[in-house]
Amino acid sequence: MKQILLIAFIISQVVCCPQIYAQENENNTEKEASLEQKKEQIIAEEKEALKKEVLAINERFNNGEITSEESDRLKDKAAEIHALNIENKIAILENSIALSERGETYKDTVDIYGEEGKDLSRIEIQFFDEEDSMIEISTGQQKKYDKRTRSHLLMAFGFNNAIIEGQSINKSPYKMGKSKFFEIGWTWSTRLLEDSNNIRFRYGFAFQFNGLNPTDNKYFVQDGELTYLEEFPGSLTKSKLRMDNLVVPIHFEFGPSKKIDKGNYFRYSTRKKFKFGIGTYFGFNLRTRQKLKYTEDGSKRKDKITQSYNTSNLIYGLSSYMGVDSFSIYVKYDLNRIFNEPNRKENNISLGLRFDL
Numbered sequence: 001m002k003q004i005l006l007i008a009f010i011i012s013q014v015v016c017c018p019q020i021y022a023q024e025n026e027n028n029t030e031k032e033a034s035l036e037q038k039k040e041q042i043i044a045e046e047k048e049a050l051k052k053e054v055l056a057i058n059e060r061f062n063n064g065e066i067t068s069e070e071s072d073r074l075k076d077k078a079a080e081i082h083a084l085n086i087e088n089k090i091a092i093l094e095n096s097i098a099l100s101e102r103g104e105t106y107k108d109t110v111d112i113y114g115e116e117g118k119d120l121s122r123i124e125i126q127f128f129d130e131e132d133s134m135i136e137i138s139t140g141q142q143k144k145y146d147k148r149t150r151s152h153l154l155m156a157f158g159f160n161n162a163i164i165e166g167q168s169i170n171k172s173p174y175k176m177g178k179s180k181f182f183e184i185g186w187t188w189s190t191r192l193l194e195d196s197n198n199i200r201f202r203y204g205f206a207f208q209f210n211g212l213n214p215t216d217n218k219y220f221v222q223d224g225e226l227t228y229l230e231e232f233p234g235s236l237t238k239s240k241l242r243m244d245n246l247v248v249p250i251h252f253e254f255g256p257s258k259k260i261d262k263g264n265y266f267r268y269s270t271r272k273k274f275k276f277g278i279g280t281y282f283g284f285n286l287r288t289r290q291k292l293k294y295t296e297d298g299s300k301r302k303d304k305i306t307q308s309y310n311t312s313n314l315i316y317g318l319s320s321y322m323g324v325d326s327f328s329i330y331v332k333y334d335l336n337r338i339f340n341e342p343n344r345k346e347n348n349i350s351l352g353l354r355f356d357l
Contacts, residue, residue: 042089046082053078076262143265149190154249156183156330158352160210162338165345173229178213178240181350187249197257197268201250202277207286208245208315210348212338213238220290220309227310227339238293243338243348244286245315251279272325281332282316310343312336321354330354 054075061071160181161174185206192199214220218229219239232239255275257268288311292303319332334348 038093039090042093043086046086046089050078050082145265147265147267149188151186151188152326153357154183154185154187154204154206154354155357156352156354157181158330158350160212160348160350162212162346163333163349173215173218175213175215180211181352182209183207183354185249187356189253191268197259197270198254200253202253202279203248203250205246205248206281208247208283209242210245210350211240211242213240219292222307222309225310225340225342227343232292232294234294234296236292236294238291240291241288241309242291243288243311245283246286247281247283247315249279249281249319251277251319251321253277270325274324275328276320276322277328278318278320280316280318282314285311285313285315310340311338312340317348323354326356328354328356 057066057071057074057078060066061068066074158181159176160179161169161172161176163169164172183206185204187202187204187206189200189202191197192201214229217232217236217239219232219236220241221228221230253275254277255270256273257270258273260267260269287306288309289304289306290309292301292305294301314336315334316336317332317334319330321328321330323329330350330352332350336347337343338346338348
């Protein structure tokens with residue numbers, strides 16, 4: 001019932017006082033942004049303070065003032081203290097918010113106004129010091145002893161072209177340096193072995209954008225079931241066919257890791273380690289569009305034509321990558337034809353850089 005009354009109140013405000021409502025909405029947005037900025041500032045300040053303490057501890061260890069075990073103990077203690085600092089300072093902010101929403105203030109609290117922010121009771125920050133030692137700040141609940149699955153942002157880009165049946169890629173009708181691809185998505189990595197992180201199973205989803213730029217002032221023409229290149233009647237400054245795909249990539253990743261044991265929990269780190277991945281992907285085509293730029297009667301024109309161009313609806317292929325840390329050389333090859341039969345057989349191929357962040 002309270003939710004219904006609240007919705008009715010909001011609707012009445014929008015209908016009767018749109019300008020006031022817009023102003024209030026803008027103010028709330030500014031307050032939320034201010035709140036998040038202050039929380040981020042707290043985390044940044046504590047993280048920087050912890051880094052300085054770790055550097056000081058490392059200096060004492062290098063000077064022979066303390067042992068390796070004492071160095072690790074001091075680092076863990078410093079991380080615990082700054083984790084509590086973050087937790088307590090954020091609690092002060094959230095309590096100040098709760099007071100302000102009830103129209104109350106307290107002279108020793110921080111002057112913050114706005115809606116209560118998201119739950120930050122489980123903050124985990126990971127970084128490496130100058131000696132490549134992993135330091136973690138974690139607030140709230142106790143760390144999970146063994147975390148077998150981690151998530152990553154996937155981003156890749158590079159050159160795109162086509163393997164054409166009975167024709168050398170050197171004679172491709174598509175420009176080598178101008179035809180490009182871009183890929184972005186989200187993946188998860190799960191350790192497969194109980195006592196080793198040498199084999200990981202990676203899976204997720206990604207958007208692929210494959211572009212083909214024809215040579216010799218040509219563009220794509222769709223005539224029924226046929227799609228072919230034809231000389232453009234004017235002077236083209238740009239001709240590009242782009243296929244937008246949604247795919248599910250699946251890879252097995254191999255490579256060494258460093259085990260970091262903190263006593264009450266442990267983690268595997270692939271920082272600065274070699275890795276090799278091989279796998280497949282499958283999905284479907286979301287859209288195919290041709291973009292043309294040219295000059296007509298002294299005026300610059302730009303056309304964007306969206307139609308099927310007889311491109312394949314199902315996307316599936318093989319992909320592999322090899323690199324160090326988050327950086328890799330990346331290659332992928334579509335097993336499906338670019339253009340459906342009875343068109344000639346062409347398969348998309350891409351080579352570029354991949355980042356798992």
